[in-house]
Amino acid sequence: MDRRHLLLVGAVLLGWMPLFSLWLNPPVLTGDEAYYARVPVEMRERGDWIVPYFNGEPRYKKPPLMYWLVALSQSVFGENEVSSRLPSLVAVFLTGFLLFWFGRKFNLAETGAWAAAIFLLNPMTAILGNWGAPEATLCLFVTASIIFGLVGMNGEASRLWLPLSGASAGLGILTKGAPGIILPVVVLFPLAVLKLLPQQGELRSWSVWGKFAVQWGLWFSACLTIAAPWFVAVGLREGEAFWQVFLFREHVRRVVEPMEGHSGPLWFYLAVVWVLFLPWSVRLPYAIAATLKPLRRTPVEERQQPFGLPMLWWSVSIVALFSAISTKLPHYIFPAFPALAWLCALQMREDATKGEFVLGLLIATLPVLGALYAASVIPNNVYSELLRKSGFEPGRELEILRFALNLIVFGFMSVTAGWLCATLLPLRKYSLLFSGAVLVLVILKSASCILAASGGRDAVDVWAKHERIATFGSDTEWAVFYAKRTVPLLGRNRQKLREFLTKNPDAAILSSVIFAPELRDEGLKLVRFGFWCVGFRNERK
Numbered sequence: 001m002d003r004r005h006l007l008l009v010g011a012v013l014l015g016w017m018p019l020f021s022l023w024l025n026p027p028v029l030t031g032d033e034a035y036y037a038r039v040p041v042e043m044r045e046r047g048d049w050i051v052p053y054f055n056g057e058p059r060y061k062k063p064p065l066m067y068w069l070v071a072l073s074q075s076v077f078g079e080n081e082v083s084s085r086l087p088s089l090v091a092v093f094l095t096g097f098l099l100f101w102f103g104r105k106f107n108l109a110e111t112g113a114w115a116a117a118i119f120l121l122n123p124m125t126a127i128l129g130n131w132g133a134p135e136a137t138l139c140l141f142v143t144a145s146i147i148f149g150l151v152g153m154n155g156e157a158s159r160l161w162l163p164l165s166g167a168s169a170g171l172g173i174l175t176k177g178a179p180g181i182i183l184p185v186v187v188l189f190p191l192a193v194l195k196l197l198p199q200q201g202e203l204r205s206w207s208v209w210g211k212f213a214v215q216w217g218l219w220f221s222a223c224l225t226i227a228a229p230w231f232v233a234v235g236l237r238e239g240e241a242f243w244q245v246f247l248f249r250e251h252v253r254r255v256v257e258p259m260e261g262h263s264g265p266l267w268f269y270l271a272v273v274w275v276l277f278l279p280w281s282v283r284l285p286y287a288i289a290a291t292l293k294p295l296r297r298t299p300v301e302e303r304q305q306p307f308g309l310p311m312l313w314w315s316v317s318i319v320a321l322f323s324a325i326s327t328k329l330p331h332y333i334f335p336a337f338p339a340l341a342w343l344c345a346l347q348m349r350e351d352a353t354k355g356e357f358v359l360g361l362l363i364a365t366l367p368v369l370g371a372l373y374a375a376s377v378i379p380n381n382v383y384s385e386l387l388r389k390s391g392f393e394p395g396r397e398l399e400i401l402r403f404a405l406n407l408i409v410f411g412f413m414s415v416t417a418g419w420l421c422a423t424l425l426p427l428r429k430y431s432l433l434f435s436g437a438v439l440v441l442v443i444l445k446s447a448s449c450i451l452a453a454s455g456g457r458d459a460v461d462v463w464a465k466h467e468r469i470a471t472f473g474s475d476t477e478w479a480v481f482y483a484k485r486t487v488p489l490l491g492r493n494r495q496k497l498r499e500f501l502t503k504n505p506d507a508a509i510l511s512s513v514i515f516a517p518e519l520r521d522e523g524l525k526l527v528r529f530g531f532w533c534v535g536f537r538n539e540r541k
Contacts, residue, residue: 004110008117011433012096015121015440018448019089022130026081027451028460033132034478035059037084040071041481050233055477056486058238060245064230065174066134081132084481088136092129095140096120099338102147106154108306114345119338121436124276126443128331134176135331141172142335145184149219150310153192166219170226178251181223183335186321187314192216254327264328269319272330275367277337279415279436280344282360287347288312308346314339348429352422364416371412375405390516397453397530404449411442455530459510462527463534468507472497472535473515497522501537509535 029037035054042053052059052067069087077083096116103112119125128136145168152161165184172180196212234242253259274281291308318336322328352360379402384394418435460482463469470488471479480487490496492515501507501522511519513533516526524535 005113007430008113008433011430011437012117012120014434015126015437016444017441018444019130022444022448023082025448026085027448028454028456029081029084029132029478029481030451030454030456031133031475031478033084034481035062036066036070036132036134037079037081038481039067040074041079041484043067043071050230051238055480055489058241060238060242061250062134062246063174063177065171066137066176069137070132085130085132088132089129091136091140092120092125095136095143095338098140098143098147099341102151105151106306111306111342111345111349114348115338115342117433118280118344118348118436119341121433121440122277122280122337123439123443124272124331124334124337126440127276127447128334130444130447133331135334138172138176138179139335139337141168141175141180142183143338144168145172146187146314146339149184149188150191150307152215153188153195162215162219163222166222167226169219170223173223173227174230177246179335180227183318183321186317187310189216190317191310191313255325257326259327262327262329266323268328269323269330269333272333273319273336273340274363276330277340278367278412279364279418279432279439280341282363282415282419282432283344283347283352283356284340285359285363286353286356287343290347290350291343306346307342311339311342315343348432357419360419361416364412364419368409368412368416371405371409375402375409378405387513390513391520391526392513392516392528392533395528395530397455400449400453404446404453407442407446407449411439411446414438414442453530455528455532459529459532459534462529463508463510466506466508468504469510470497470500470504470507471510472519473511475512476510479510492518494518494522505537507537511535 039052039054039059042056043049046053049064049068049071052062052064066087070084073083073086074080077086096119099115099119100109100112103109103115120129125136128139145165148161148165148168152165165188169181169184172184174180192212196208273284277284291312315336318339319333322332325332379398383398383401387394414435418432418438421431421435422429456478460479463479464483469483470490471477472490473492476489480489488496488500490500490509497509497518501509501524509519509524511533513528513531516528516533519526519533519535522535522537524537526533526535
């Protein structure tokens with residue numbers, strides 16, 4: 001390993017350094033993490049590894065592979081936050097390794113190494129690599145499918161690459177459903193057809209097209225061999241109930257209408273790439289321009305931008321596909337990030353022009369201004385006002401929130417400073433590399449601080465000790481993992497809350513502070529823990 005590769009490895013290690021503290025004192029599970037931490041426990045308790053159950057009820061929304069991976073991790077490291085998040089962490093580093101391996105496969109070791117470092121050093125990867133949900137794992141299998149497909153289509157003699165690509169897509173289906181196959185097909189199939197189109201009057205024979213059909217037939221066969229058995233098994237056992245939720249609700253409805261309020265404008269994902277792919281988004285516009293100039297490439301130009309057009313198509317097709325879908329969430333386009341990393345790795349070989357410097361400075365500076373505004377407004381105005389409306393006064397967590405947001409401001413400022421240094425000083429691209437490391441470091445540290453300030457762990461420690469427990473309000477499913485038993489999730493139904501308290505007057509109710517007024521109306525005394533509170537009708541035990 002030469003000095004340049006050591007610098008890349010050093011930057012990645014610096015950026016991910018907070019990982020050690022996240023292992024020693026892991027933040028509480030939040031959001032969808034709770035499902036992927038708790039379902040494996042219930043699978044093990046039920047002795048049923050086919051149908052996922054959460055809180056005693058079947059959960060048809062997602063396939064089982066992520067649950068199985070978490071179950072494997074929990075069997076080794078115990079039922080805790082670290083083991084529940086470990087598959088995501090492994091997935092992002094394996095994705096980075098695939099980019100490096102792909103570069104070495106085609107004698108582009110430095111480009112592959114830069115692509116791996118760029119993929120690992122951005123806010124989106126840092127967040128999803130430490131979030132126990134399937135996004136990082138889906139990205140791994142989509143990346144594997146596309147990369148193996150590109151290897152198979154670009155002169156590799158072995159016939160195993162396309163079936164291996166199809167098998168990876170099958171694993172993607174078992175991770176998150178249709179995106180596992182749709183994304184590789186959208187990327188690979190047009191590229192494969194394009195390679196067979198007539199060029200300079202040359203006609204492709206029927207035998208060539210027949211070979212093409214056989215190869216892709218093997219691709220789909222490998223995909224279905226991996227994915228189909230589980231769908232057949234769960235479909236036979238659960239019947240229409242499974243398909244109604246998995247197919248129509250989780251796939252069809254998400255495409256045609258915004259689910260759970262997750263909507264956005266057509267340019268939503270451009271803003272996501274701009275902010276969550278920093279610091280590398282400062283070079284991305286010119287990286288795309290360099291790939292497209294000219295569109296009809298000569299062999300020499302193709303060697304100058306190796307795999308530039310396939311990677312551009314990979315990233316653009318995924319972003320465009322999800323932009324056309326009604327339901328929008330930032331992490332949906334994460335499978336495009338490996339290709340964006342490759343494009344930026346190609347651009348890192350060149351010094352920035354004056355035009356690129358000015359555009360990059362604008363791209364880097366605007367998030368700093370936004371972060372400064374957020375840091376000044378959110379703690380004092382938004383959070384404090386929210387607490388006072390709920391009948392509470394801010395506590396020590398307000399200082400932690402300010403500290404975390406100021407850290408984020410510092411991280412974004414490091415991007416601007418890194419771009420200035422990369423353009424004006426001899427350090428050049430390595431200063432941008434280490435600004436990426438600093439940004440990832442502060443993102444991980446800030447997220448840890450914010451989750452600690454939320455008070456979730458203290459709240460569930462008090463709440464779960466009671467014999468009778470329930471939750472009220474939205475986004476409380478995460479608490480089931482800590483309760484280690486089935487929990488009545490009352491939602492926002494006041495009648496259910498009233499009936500539950502009538503039958504269980506000594507119960508403890510967990511809720512976010514937003515719903516504190518409703519709990520008080522039912523005669524509960526509240527104890528606040530950051531953003532969460534626990535209500536008791538009788539004296540707290």
